[in-house]
Amino acid sequence: MSGSELTAEGYDASLIDFSGANLAHADLGGSKLTADGREEATIEFTEADLANANLRGSKLTAISSYADATIDFTQADLTHADLSGSELTAEGYDASLIDFTQADLAHADLSGSKLASTTGNGNATINFLEANLTNADLSGSRLTAATAYGITSARPETIDFTEADLANADLSGW
Structure with missing residues (x-):
């Protein structure tokens, strides 16, 4: 692929x-996955096995004009996966979410990757809750959660590493 x-x-x-x-050892390098919906837009990898998968330089984009946009890796196995130089973008009017809750990213390469969760008027979130990193x-990756307009104090932008395991993770260049 x-x-x-x-x-x-x-x-x-x-x-x-x-x-x-089961996408273990799959070659998805340079692939483009786009979900574009007026109401909801979702790219779903929940509980997928992406161990040792190549997603280098891939672009995953979820765009929703009127509702939520989500890229979901909840409980996915991304051990030793290569996501270097990849771009994950969730753009939703009501909310946007890039979710790695409880995902296993041990030894994964996300160097130089760009994760952007932007919303017009809702919550913008990148979530690594309880993830294994x-x-x-x-290194050199860029994580952005932003609200384009609206009352930002009532609509939080969040990058969440609550209870994530970041032992020996390389965060240089942040």
Whole structure:
């Protein structure tokens, strides 16, 4: 699937769903996955096995004009995965979320990657709650959570590492 493009466009909702898929050792390098929906836009990797997968230089984009945009890696196995130079972008009007809750990113390479969660008027979140980032390489990566307009104090921008394991993680260049 290296260099492939997958696009889901929908008036109401759009979904690219790899939930529970076995993508261990898969070559997804340079791939473009785009979910573009008026109401909901989701790229789903919940509980997927991406151990040793190559996602180098890939672009995952979820865009919703009127509701939520989500890229979800909840409980995914990304041990030794290569996400270097990748771009993950969630742009939703109501809310945007890039979610690595309880994901295993031990020894993963996210160097030079860009994660951006932006919203027009809601919560913008990048979540690493309880994620395992032991020995992960995040050097030179850029994480951005932003609200384009609205009352930002009532609509928080959050990058959450609560209870994440960052032992020996490389955070240089932040």
